[in-house]
Amino acid sequence: MKPPTDRGSLALGAYVYAVLAFIIVPLVIVIPMSFSQNDYLAFPPSGFTLKWYSEYFDSRQWRAATWLSVQVALLTALFASVIGTAATYAMIRGHSRLVTAFQIALIGPIIVPHIALAVGLYLFFQTIGLSGTIPGFVLAHTVLTLPFVVFTMAAALGKVDANLEAAAMSCGATRFQAFRLVTLPLVLPSLASSALFAFIISFDEPVVSFFLSGVRQKTLPRRMFEDIEQNLTPVIPAIATLLIMLSILILLGAHVLRSRSVTR
């Protein structure tokens, strides 16, 4: 007698791989297209060329948009991870009656549609002159990335025994020294990975950027939006390929940090 073939599992497997193909194919399809010699985005791509990449790197406008996004994302990562970590630490180790307010402040930016925040900020920043400025973008993106920083840091800090700091202080350390010398090193990998995630969220953020961008100060997503909306040039697959590579790098970085982490 033979073990029966497990039709149920085979069917489930087939279905799952079909869905995974649906998820992943649209993402990877841009890679061959970015090397296509066709000037229009037909399928299948033909030939091999790097001209779309050089078009991207040679364009002053694309370079300016990228540079703006890089600056905004770096500052956002810095701001969000510092502010978010400080707040999380205070919530976990402090005497605070603000738990509910804190939770609402975290869930709000996730739940409230980005279009609502974008429109609100557009109006507000216009009146105070922050629209289209780096501080404006950074402030907006910090709000959007804080929840992710806090969730990551809460998980990490929650695993660090509060008695470790008490022990350090009983050895004569001040509270700040105890944090800096005991807790911080333990959560540093998580802090770094939350900064990575804040960077990529900001770098890829399209909606708020769309409304806050001015005529001259355009982030990369805003430039891409215009390009896709208006003429869909083959530069887009090249940029998309680069952005996917960036996401892979960020995820790899986070993965490495996670495997390094003591507080996994």
Add this chain to the structure above:
Amino acid sequence: MGLGARGRRIEGKTEGKRGSVNIVSARQSASGASIRISRLEKRFGAVSAVDGVDIDIAAGEFIALLGPSGSGKTTILMSVAGFEFPTSGTIHVDSEDLTYVPSNRRNLGMVFQNYTLFPHMSILDNVAFPLKMRGLRTAERHARAEAALATVRLAGYGHRRPNELSGGQQQRVALARAIVYQPRVLLMDEPLSALDKNLREDMQLEIKRLHAELGITVIFVTHDQSEALTMADRIAVLRDGKIQQIGPARQLYERPANLFTAGFIGEMNFVDVRVESVGDDVAVALPWGETWRLPATAAVEPAVAGEAAVLAVRPERLQLGVSPAGQVIAVTLSDVVYAGAALLLIGHLPDGTEMRARIPGASQLSSLVPGDVASFTIPTEAMLLYRGKRR
């Protein structure tokens, strides 16, 4: 091969429906089924988890699978339950080949290590679950589930949720759930290891009682040898996926079939020896130069002149003092431990081999102190001889 081949059951409401399982009549006294596991092999890639296992289990027998971690106990049980299909070999229950029958059509009872009560159902619904799967009406289901709860002395707990019961109670519910449809075989994978010691002993008795009452065939996996020795009719000792010995507790303890079982079950002293001659008796040379003549029956495995062998003796068989009934050894004591019922003496033979003795009711001997040299007699019939070297 259909389920119809098996007799003795009444049909549930959904008789004849594909996939439904039949249940044994409540009126007919349920009794155990015989199980035959033949040449069972299971490989996970390069690992041979089960390696040619044969076990014949009589109807109504209580058998324990005992072995160190990774010896393949769970894998055997999973194959019987139908969660793993073996690489080769067969499993028959009452001469019906179940090797590749899906578990939901095997009609076996099973108790898991961590209770596995469904957390979203009440206790009663948990116990009634297998009856529901068999298409019984709600009223009938509940009546039978109540009765099963009563058998495990949890009548009246039906409306509670699993997390409102203690570990021991949860495991009793799991037991009720496993027997409510009167399966003829009950499988248990370390069912008591999550309980603390006192509860464990209560549950051991509970399971023994149910086994006697229901006459069900039980396969019980454990790595606790005292549990296996006290509960099972027979014990199968496993190591690296192979059966080392199957037999009743007394046989396993008093005449282990090989060095592994000898060392695995209970405490045992081992001394490396060399076989000098084999005749009406066996002459062995001890490390310190003496030669002993042992009766031929001492050799559990055939002794061969000139080969290395191991002499084994249980600590409680050593007698303090010199007597003509056996061989005398001189032991330099290193520890004297008062252990309640017995005095545990630990020391070394002249060649350095460690030797332990348990002397019952010997607290008056507390004049012994570490450093003393004590003489012990090993009764001739207490000596067992195995081939090979001690590890």
Add this chain to the structure above:
Amino acid sequence: MTEAGRSHFWHSDGRRLSGLSTLLLLLPFFTIIAFVFVYPILQLLVISILEPHPTLDNYARVVENPVHMRVLMRTLWTAMLVTALSVVLGFPVAYYMSRAKGTVAALVAVCVILPLWSSVLVRTAAWSFLFQRNGLINSALMSLGLTSQPFKLLYTQSAVVIAMTHVLLPFMILPIYGALRSIPNDYGRAAAVLGATRLRTFLEVILPLSLPGVVSGSLLVFLTALGFFITPALLGSPQEMMISTLVSKQIREVLDWPFAAALVGVLTVFVTLLAIIFSKMLRFDRLMGNAS
């Protein structure tokens, strides 16, 4: 404040921070949330009822104009459709993922997580390539002989639904995966040995126990879908607007701020109410815990 409370405010007791340090550490967080999140949204809500003069006219315009009502209904319907599709597509993946081991598990996890952390614009752009007249889907259909004319796929509501499902699917898969992972394997085995078929094991044991994940994922997808902007803006048809694209049009082309504010108000209040009602079932931490 009590004596004890006062001293906690100034001094830390070893394990706990002093109230003062707690406050100082929380200050930047709450300041930025107050000024860059709460204030701008409140300001919009205020505009929606105070401009041009205190009135509910702006809201009346949303409800009374059939064109705008259709936009609301379309948005609602699209979000529900996307949610339903995500459950149907996502649940089996989550189930498979929760039972997979080793390389397969890693592969599936990468397929789910990589899209989550790649740009929405990239994913939307990819769909516009696929949906073009001479894109992959039409070329495939034509070379298979299924059609002689290319279909119009781009700038349709179907394109929006498909692409939004694609973008939001990870938000469904991860919470369900989290719930399924917390169900021990032995539950399924116990059900099977007790006589349940696979279908019944699934219906009676696995599904009820994974329901919190399904609810949490559905809420997340539904709420996000309601306000989704990029995908409808780039793939949808101007004749079939969603609420977000209508808002954008009001601001960028019509410059009707009070009306746009009312639209945003409707959307925000609706989403917030749902989030409050179901707040117990929203589990955001799960999303992050799995992603990182």
